[in-house]
Amino acid sequence: MEYTIFxxxxxPAVGVTLTGVPSGLELDMAGLERELSRRAGGRSPLSTARRxxxxxxxxxxxxxxxxxxxxxxxxxxxxDRRSGDYERLKDLPRPSxxxxxxxxxxxxxxxxxxxxxxxxxxxxxxxxAGAVAKQLLALRGVxxxxxxxxxAGIFDAGLDAVRxxxxxxxxxxxxxxxxxxxxxxERMRQAILEARAQGDSVGGSIQCAxxxxxxxxxxxxxxxxxxxxxxxxxFAVPAVKGLEFGAGFGLCAMRGSQANDxxxxxxxxxxxxxxxxxxxxxxxxxxxxxxxxxxxxxxxxIAREQDTVDLSSGENARLSVRGRHDPxxxxxxxxxxxxxxxxxxxxxxxx
Numbered sequence: 206m207e208y209t210i211f212x213x214x215x216x217p218a219v220g221v222t223l224t225g226v227p228s229g230l231e232l233d234m235a236g237l238e239r240e241l242s243r244r245a246g247g248r249s250p251l252s253t254a255r256r257x258x259x260x261x262x263x264x265x266x267x268x269x270x271x272x273x274x275x276x277x278x279x280x281x282x283x284x285d286r287r288s289g290d291y292e293r294l295k296d297l298p299r300p301s302x303x304x305x306x307x308x309x310x311x312x313x314x315x316x317x318x319x320x321x322x323x324x325x326x327x328x329x330x331x332x333x334a335g336a337v338a339k340q341l342l343a344l345r346g347v348x349x350x351x352x353x354x355x356x357a358g359i360f361d362a363g364l365d366a367v368r369x370x371x372x373x374x375x376x377x378x379x380x381x382x383x384x385x386x387x388x389x390x391e392r393m394r395q396a397i398l399e400a401r402a403q404g405d406s407v408g409g410s411i412q413c414a415x416x417x418x419x420x421x422x423x424x425x426x427x428x429x430x431x432x433x434x435x436x437x438x439x440f441a442v443p444a445v446k447g448l449e450f451g452a453g454f455g456l457c458a459m460r461g462s463q464a465n466d467x468x469x470x471x472x473x474x475x476x477x478x479x480x481x482x483x484x485x486x487x488x489x490x491x492x493x494x495x496x497x498x499x500x501x502x503x504x505x506x507i508a509r510e511q512d513t514v515d516l517s518s519g520e521n522a523r524l525s526v527r528g529r530h531d532p533x534x535x536x537x538x539x540x541x542x543x544x545x546x547x548x549x550x551x552x553x554x555x556x
Contacts, residue, residue, distance in 0.1 A: 206209060206223055206225040206226055206227075206338070206341075206383070206442075206548070206551050206552070206556055207223070207224050207359075208224075208331075208334045208548065209221065209222050209224075210212060210330050210331060211325055211330075212322070212326075212327065212330070212396070213318070213321040213322050213324070213398070214281075214283070214318060214321055214322075214324030214327070215283065215314040215316070215318035215321075216281045216283060216285050216325040217282065217283060218280050218281060218283055219280075219281050219283065219326055219330050220264075220278060220280040220281060220330050220395045221278070221279050221330035221331065221333060221334045221480065222276050222277070222278045222279075223266070223276065223277045223278075223279075223334055223337060224276050225230045225275075226266060226272050226274065226276075226337065226341075226521070227272065227274065227341065227556060228271070228272055228274030228398040229271050229274075229420055230271060230272040230274055230337075230340060230341060230344075231261075231270055232267055232270065232271065232272060232337065232340065232519075233340060234261060234263075236336060236339075236340065237279075237333050237336040237337070238259065238260065238261060240332050240333070240336040240337075240339075240359045240540050240544070241261070241281070241329060241332055241540075242259070242269045242332060242379065243261040243332075243383075243537075243539070243540040244328060244330055244332050244537045244538070244539075244540045245259055245537075246331065246531065246537060246539055247256065248381075249381070250398060250401065250443075251382075251394060251397050251398070251432065251532065251533065251536065252399075252531050252533075252534075252536075252537055253530055253531045257281075257283065257284060257329075257533050258282075258284065259281055259329055260281070260282070261279050261281060261333055262279070262280045262281070262282070263277070263278070263279060263280075263282070264278040264279070264280055264360075265277065265280060273505055274502020277337065278402075279329060279330060279334070279337075280281060280332045281329050281333065283326070285354050289502065291383075293524070293527070294315050294317045294425065294517075295331065295524075296514065296515050296516045297456065297513050297516070297522055297524045298513055298514070298518040299313065299505050299506055299511075299513070299526060300505060300511050300512065300513055300522065300524075301371065301505040302319065302320065302323065302500070302505040302506065303323030303474070304320070304321065304323070305516075307321070307322075308356055308516060313516075314455060317532060320506075323443065324379070324445070324535075325443050325531070325534060327537070328422055328442065328443065328541045329445070331441075331442070331539050331541060331544050331545065332541055332544045333378070333541075333544075334369055334371050334521070334544060335379065335543060335545060335547045336539075336544065336547075336548075338547035338548045338550070338551045338556075339543070339547045340503060340542075341551055341556050342417075342547055342550055342551065342554075342556070343553060345417070345556070346372055346417045346418050347415065347416065347417035347418055347433075347481055347550055347554070349414070349416075349543045349546050349547045350369075350371055350372065350374025350375060350377070350378065350413070350414055350416075350418055350543065351377075351383070351412060351413035351414070351533055351535060351539050351540075351542050351543045352364075352377040352383050352384055352385055352411070352414040352539065353382070353383055353384050353390070353393065353410075353411060353536055353539060354371075354375060354409070354410040354411055354498055355393075355409045355410045356393040356396060356397065356408075356409035356535050356536075357396035357397070357407040357408075357409065357531060357533075358377070358394045359389060359396060360389065361384045361385050361386050361390065361412075362384075362385040362386040362389070363391045363412065364385075364412055364414055364496060366451060366479070366480035366483065366493075366494065366496045367476075367477070367479065367480045367493065367494075368415075368481075368494070369414040369494035369496070370414070370418040372415075373385055374414065375452055377539075378539075378540075379483075381537065382394065382536050383453075383539045384408045386460030386519075393536075397532050397533040398532075400503075400532050400533070401532035403509070403511040404507055404508030404525075405502040405503075405508075405509055405532070406503040406505075406507050406530065406531070406532045406533060407503050407508075407509050407533045408444070408446050408500070408501050408502045408503040408504075408533070409500075409501055409533065409535035410447075410498050410499060410500045410501065410535070410540045411498065411499050411501065411535060411538060411539055412496070412497070412498045413496070413497055413498070413499070413542050413543060413546050414495070414496045415484075415494060415495040415496075415546055415547075416494045416496045418484070418490045418492075418494075418495055418550060418553065418554070419490065419492060420475070420489075420490055420491050420492035421490065422489065422490040422548075422553040422554060423485070423488050423489040423490055423553055424488055425487050425488040425512075426488070428542065431485045431488050431489060431490055431495070431553060432450055432485055432487035432488060433488070434549050434552050434553055435448075435450075435549040436448055436496060437549070438545040438546070438548050438552075439497075439499055439542065439545045439546070439547040441545065442499075442538070442542065442545050444501040444502050444504070444534055444538065444540055445499050445500065445501055446500050446501070446502045446544075447499070447500030448494070448497060448498070448499050448500070449497060449498050449545050450482065450484075450496070450497045451480055451481045451482045451483025451484070451485075451496055451497075452464065452483075453483070454499075455481075455483060459481075465481075466478065466480060466481055466482055466483050466493075467479070474492065475491075475492065475531050476492070476493065477491070477493055480493045480494065480496060483495060483496045484496060484536075485496055490553070495539075495546075495550075497546075498540055499556070500537050501534065501538055503533070504530055504531050504532065504533065504534055506526045506528070506530040507526055508525055508526060508527075509525065510525045511521050511523070511524055511525075512524075533540055
């Protein structure tokens with residue numbers, strides 16, 4: 206199953222076309238919109254004031270409630286647009302945003318309003334695509350869950366990587382602020398509000414677990430490496446700048462005797478006592494939960510004045526970004542990371 210996302214932040218709509226969707230899936234539209242509601246903004250001072258209804262329209266690939274096997278196209282209309290806020294960005298690219306790179310790549314013809322195709326708004330159709338993937342995975346007994354791992358250097362409780370702790374992740378998903386430790390979550394909230402008051406933003410990380418994947422999925426080569434497949438999907442999420450599986454960079458400080466995951470038999474299955482590898486060995490799943498952490502950078506669109514260049518005059522310039530922007534996108538990105546992981550899992554299972 207492959208997908209193509211289309212649309213711009215301030216265009217009439219954003220959407221996604223999925224090809225290779227198996228026929229006969231009874232699509233739970235309410236389930237799709239529940240996933241979208243988890244990433245929605247406009248509901249608290251912790252996120253952008255832009256408020257979209259995010260109702261999903263199906264243009265093709267669904268008949269009498271079931272997928273037909275032909276391309277499935279989902280559309281989400283844009284309604285709450287204030288394009289005038291972005292007029293200055295036509296010539297003044299935001300530092301660390303996709304503005305300048307996109308301007309070069311597309312010869313200056315890109316839609317600069319709200320970031321165009323580079324906007325976080327495009328994570329809405331990605332979330333919808335991931336919701337379809339989750340419904341397919343559920344038929345195979347595979348589940349995906351995530352929580353905020355950190356924001357502004359404040360850390361949530363971590364998962365038991367051996368068990369995956371689906372119950373805790375489902376409980377976190379039901380919260381407005383998806384953490385395991387509500388005390389840590391409150392400290393994170395305060396850090397976000399403090400950054401917002403200073404015209405700034407903060408980043409963080411998200412820990413995700415994929416449970417139920419059988420051993421033997423993937424391959425050591427370039428195209429089918431399990432870690433590479435997850436990375437391909439996850440780095441398509443705006444703001445993701447780092448990725449580690451299992452203990453990740455923590456392995457650098459361990460000895461082999463500490464880093465290795467000893468095998469044992471459990472109810473007739475091969476399991477490991479620990480899961481420092483994050484459920485993948487040699488590019489192939491080993492039957493343990495696939496556990497990874499994705500790092501998300503602070504939002505580039507901030508009110509504080511920054512150095513930039515004027516692309517029309519070729520001179521140095523200063524920029525203070527106007528408009529409605531998130532002081533932190535990490536809490537809204539949790540269902541987006543789950544969506545990318547679900548799409549990766551479908552690719553591994555060849556769904």
